[in-house]
Amino acid sequence: MQKQGQSIVNNQHDELGEFTQCWLSGVLKHSGAQKVICFLSQVSGTQLFKMAEGDTQRNDQRTIKLTYLEHNHVKNKRLNTDYREFNTLTLCMAEGRNFNLHFSQCSEEIKDLLFEQSEHYSLTDGEVEFMPLKNSQQRVSGVLMFYYPSFSSYKQSDRQTIHTLNSLAVDRLASALKKQQKSLEAKLTSYANNTDIPSDLNIIGNSQAIKTVRLTISKALHINRNVLVTGETGSGKELIAKAIHQFGNRRNEPYVVQNCASIPEHLLESELFGYQKGAFTGADRDYIGLIRSADKGILFLDEIGDMPSSLQAKLLRVLEEKKVRPLGSTTLYDVDVKVISATHQALIKKIEQGEFRQDLYFRLAQFPIALPALREREGDVALLSHFFANNYAQEQHQATPELTKEFIEYLTTYSFPGNVRELKNIIERCCMEAPESKKLDKIVIIQVLNELMMMTPQRQNENQQTGSLSSQIEQFEKTVLMAYLEKHQGHLQTVANRLELSKGSLDYRLRKFNLSAKEWRY
Numbered sequence: 001m002q003k004q005g006q007s008i009v010n011n012q013h014d015e016l017g018e019f020t021q022c023w024l025s026g027v028l029k030h031s032g033a034q035k036v037i038c039f040l041s042q043v044s045g046t047q048l049f050k051m052a053e054g055d056t057q058r059n060d061q062r063t064i065k066l067t068y069l070e071h072n073h074v075k076n077k078r079l080n081t082d083y084r085e086f087n088t089l090t091l092c093m094a095e096g097r098n099f100n101l102h103f104s105q106c107s108e109e110i111k112d113l114l115f116e117q118s119e120h121y122s123l124t125d126g127e128v129e130f131m132p133l134k135n136s137q138q139r140v141s142g143v144l145m146f147y148y149p150s151f152s153s154y155k156q157s158d159r160q161t162i163h164t165l166n167s168l169a170v171d172r173l174a175s176a177l178k179k180q181q182k183s184l185e186a187k188l189t190s191y192a193n194n195t196d197i198p199s200d201l202n203i204i205g206n207s208q209a210i211k212t213v214r215l216t217i218s219k220a221l222h223i224n225r226n227v228l229v230t231g232e233t234g235s236g237k238e239l240i241a242k243a244i245h246q247f248g249n250r251r252n253e254p255y256v257v258q259n260c261a262s263i264p265e266h267l268l269e270s271e272l273f274g275y276q277k278g279a280f281t282g283a284d285r286d287y288i289g290l291i292r293s294a295d296k297g298i299l300f301l302d303e304i305g306d307m308p309s310s311l312q313a314k315l316l317r318v319l320e321e322k323k324v325r326p327l328g329s330t331t332l333y334d335v336d337v338k339v340i341s342a343t344h345q346a347l348i349k350k351i352e353q354g355e356f357r358q359d360l361y362f363r364l365a366q367f368p369i370a371l372p373a374l375r376e377r378e379g380d381v382a383l384l385s386h387f388f389a390n391n392y393a394q395e396q397h398q399a400t401p402e403l404t405k406e407f408i409e410y411l412t413t414y415s416f417p418g419n420v421r422e423l424k425n426i427i428e429r430c431c432m433e434a435p436e437s438k439k440l441d442k443i444v445i446i447q448v449l450n451e452l453m454m455m456t457p458q459r460q461n462e463n464q465q466t467g468s469l470s471s472q473i474e475q476f477e478k479t480v481l482m483a484y485l486e487k488h489q490g491h492l493q494t495v496a497n498r499l500e501l502s503k504g505s506l507d508y509r510l511r512k513f514n515l516s517a518k519e520w521r522y
């Protein structure tokens with residue numbers, strides 16, 4: 001598509017490409033800007049990608065370049081997951097309002113997006129504007145970033161016409177892009193899988209389940225939405241909260257933790273909301289409370305399912321009004337906190353039973369993350385075992401033990417009711433019990449598991465709390481057989497006697513579970 005005085009670089013020869021060109025040409029013309037770059041958010045997510053840019057000066061001609069869905073741009077780290085450096089861009093996206101900066105105030109990343117590095121130095125003036133693109137439902141779908149050579153050119157831009165053009169374009173772009181969503185998201189997923197996010201987030205695991213969780217977390221890093229993390233005990237909920245703080249846009253702000261189950265109701269209330277001197281007996285000073293201490297940062301509320309109803313109502317008010325009133329005070333204080341809450345309980349069930357407020361649930365679960373149990377993360381037991389063994393050896397200034405194949409194979413048959421925390425504990429105990437050779441084999445793991453089983457008699461039952469009744473009974477039967485084989489070093493007649501089974505019946509059961517008594521003869 002060629003217009004008078006324009007050189008168009010169009011790498012998308014389709015209807016959407018043509019439409020985008022018309023729209024951006026219009027926007028450029030009415031803005032008086034030298035440059036415009038269009039970023040759109042991923043259709044079902046929060047990542048931004050660069051879709052198109054227009055430059056009135058390149059080669060002294062008006063150039064519109066479409067870059068959307070280009071593989072190298074999707075892969076380009078700076079334009080996607082890792083856009084935490086794009087503070088103003090992200091802010092514009094999150095808050096849905098315009099921002100202006102003098103070019104010299106922009107971050108290096110923003111400057112790099114607008115110009116080649118060598119060009120930065122010659123620019124002494126210029127205004128950068130970030131304008132949210134809203135669809136007909138007022139949802140922010142992207143951002144237009146303009147560069148004006150001077151403040152006066154910015155002042156002269158025809159905002160009204162630009163807004164009209166945008167409102168005409170955004171829905172159309174969104175629906176056209178939706179059609180291409182699958183291929184884009186596949187690329188973004190493979191991009192995310194190929195980066196070093198795993199070590200970045202300190203969340204170890206290579207299973208599909210944990211990759212999906214990491215991808216979800218990367219979306220939660222830079223948006224000001226409350227996050228609810230659900231998962232079994234010891235599965236890493238707090239680790240996720242820490243990662244969101246450590247790698248998200250609030251990383252330089254406070255991270256405040258409160259466990260809602262560990263203290264009585266009145267103490268929890270004063271801890272969270274603070275109090276004024278004299279508010280109750282013992283209140284001998286003003287206390288700002290944890291919510292205000294977390295201002296601009298993150299408040300992590302662990303075991304949120306145990307929060308008493310009266311406090312649920314109070315917390316809801318804080319989240320809705322963004323204001324806190326300490327006990328005994330009449331003053332309301334503004335607060336800006338991102339709440340990450342965690343629970344191992346089924347909150348939906350608690351809502352049905354009238355024990356948890358539905359309105360609070362929706363406030364807390366603006367961004368839900370469901371953490372899979374360790375037994376659902378294929379291959380991760382081995383990875384985590386090596387990780388914990390390495391850590392332990394480093395802490396103790398010892399050589400890292402070798403985890404043999406049989407050790408790992410045996411370990412992976414266990415169902416880890418205590419999840420990653422339990423695995424960590426088991427590996428550390430195995431390291432303590434390691435023979436001089438530093439070789440951890442099956443004997444070590446069997447011993448340690450048996451010791452743990454003896455220490456927690458109810459453990460066998462806890463260990464079976466998933467699956468159908470018959471599969472739980474089978475798992476229990478297998479555990480008992482292994483424990484007796486271990487105890488009697490694979491002596492079949494003794495095991496049969498102790499379990500009051502005929503030798504034939506014991507043989508049949510061992511075959512059923514693919515167990516060989518030989519392995520216990522040491």
Ligand SMILES: Nc1ncnc2c1ncn2[C@@H]1O[C@H](COP(=O)(O)OP(=O)(O)OP(=O)(O)O)[C@@H](O)[C@H]1O
Nearest residue numbers: 202203204232233234235236237238239344420421
């Ligand atoms: N994917 C992981 N990679 C490395 N360490 C992990 C991982 N998941 C959990 N851990 C470790 O396991 C232990 C338990 O994790 P965490 O305390 O986050 O679990 P939780 O779900 O919050 O537990 P609870 O339900 O008891 O509050 C911690 O030492 C944590 O560092």
